[in-house]
Amino acid sequence: RAKAAGRNTIRFFDPSMQSEVSARATLEAQLRCGLRDERFLLHYQIQVDREGAVIGAECLLRWRDPQGRLVPPVAFIPLAEQSGLILPIGHWVLQTACGQLAAWSAQTETAQLTLAVNISARQFRRTDFVDQVLTCIRDTGADPSRLKLEITESLLLDDVEDTVAKMIALKARGVGFALDDFGTGYSSLSYLKRLPFDQLKIDRSFVLDVLTDTNAAAIARTIIALGRTLELAVIAEGVETEEQRDWLAAHGCHAYQGYFFGRPEPLDSLSLDTPKASL
Numbered sequence: 001r002a003k004a005a006g007r008n009t010i011r012f013f014d015p016s017m018q019s020e021v022s023a024r025a026t027l028e029a030q031l032r033c034g035l036r037d038e039r040f041l042l043h044y045q046i047q048v049d050r051e052g053a054v055i056g057a058e059c060l061l062r063w064r065d066p067q068g069r070l071v072p073p074v075a076f077i078p079l080a081e082q083s084g085l086i087l088p089i090g091h092w093v094l095q096t097a098c099g100q101l102a103a104w105s106a107q108t109e110t111a112q113l114t115l116a117v118n119i120s121a122r123q124f125r126r127t128d129f130v131d132q133v134l135t136c137i138r139d140t141g142a143d144p145s146r147l148k149l150e151i152t153e154s155l156l157l158d159d160v161e162d163t164v165a166k167m168i169a170l171k172a173r174g175v176g177f178a179l180d181d182f183g184t185g186y187s188s189l190s191y192l193k194r195l196p197f198d199q200l201k202i203d204r205s206f207v208l209d210v211l212t213d214t215n216a217a218a219i220a221r222t223i224i225a226l227g228r229t230l231e232l233a234v235i236a237e238g239v240e241t242e243e244q245r246d247w248l249a250a251h252g253c254h255a256y257q258g259y260f261f262g263r264p265e266p267l268d269s270l271s272l273d274t275p276k277a278s279l
């Protein structure tokens, strides 16, 4: 056993380590092929306003693995980020989402909908990120003011100047920004004033406990109040029950997303009518 060779020896022969390395290599190779073979797809989850009307959707990435199973992002995005594959994958997501937006715009019933797209830090940091977004918009004919990019607090921590510059450049073309998973990171509130966000997204973990945990409730209330102060819309993610929706509505939340209104679904099963859960 390599372990017996001494503390400073790299354990090349640890079998569990070996299998982990090869599992990662396999997954990476499969993801690479997945891009070429069009094995990525988007699911869409509706977002509703206080009246229960559908105002837009968030697109959520899925991967169809070689066994045909639908794999959620948690199982492949971390590796895609480490390997850099998130760059071509993220580009595909943007291109596909913009194409969908353009298709919605062409029909009166869906013309008003917005579409939110998750952007990974690595993708956002690329020097050509702004160009990439603008090119997708131009190539597809999407209305930039219906496109909303979701970024997380981790992005605000490093290189604020770069973040501000890119956001301002895209904002100038009409693109919107939402701060995803808000409340879970460590961003300083002073950044929020400097960055041209349009929307704060209350993280699912607070929504989940809003009726049972006073801390979660206090955080949700604070985010809603902050939105009011900074004149940002506030959307709650992960709304699963009527009671959670009612609590959020009573505290002034503007919009909602979650299983109570609809799960992420393929486009063809998506119901963009006012959902059953309307007020």
Ligand code: C2E
Pocket (backbone or CB within 6 Å): 045, 059, 060, 061, 072, 073, 074, 077, 090, 093, 118, 119, 120, 150, 180, 181, 204, 237, 238, 239, 240, 257, 258, 259, 260, 264
């Ligand atoms: P997120 O952007 O915060 O997306 C919300 C996640 O919560 C989604 O998980 C969604 O399916 C789930 N969700 C929505 N409503 C409910 C609910 O009522 N209850 C519960 N329990 N869950 C709910 P999903 O689709 O597995 O995505 C996970 C994360 O993966 C996303 O979190 C986002 O950070 C990332 N992601 C998804 N698509 C993309 C993408 O295209 N690019 C990048 N870079 N990241 C993505």
Ligand code: MG
Pocket (backbone or CB within 6 Å): 058, 118, 150, 180
């Ligand atoms: Mg998101």
Ligand code: MG
Pocket (backbone or CB within 6 Å): 180, 181, 201, 203, 237
């Ligand atoms: Mg989120």
Ligand code: MG
Pocket (backbone or CB within 6 Å): 181, 203, 204, 237
């Ligand atoms: Mg979240």
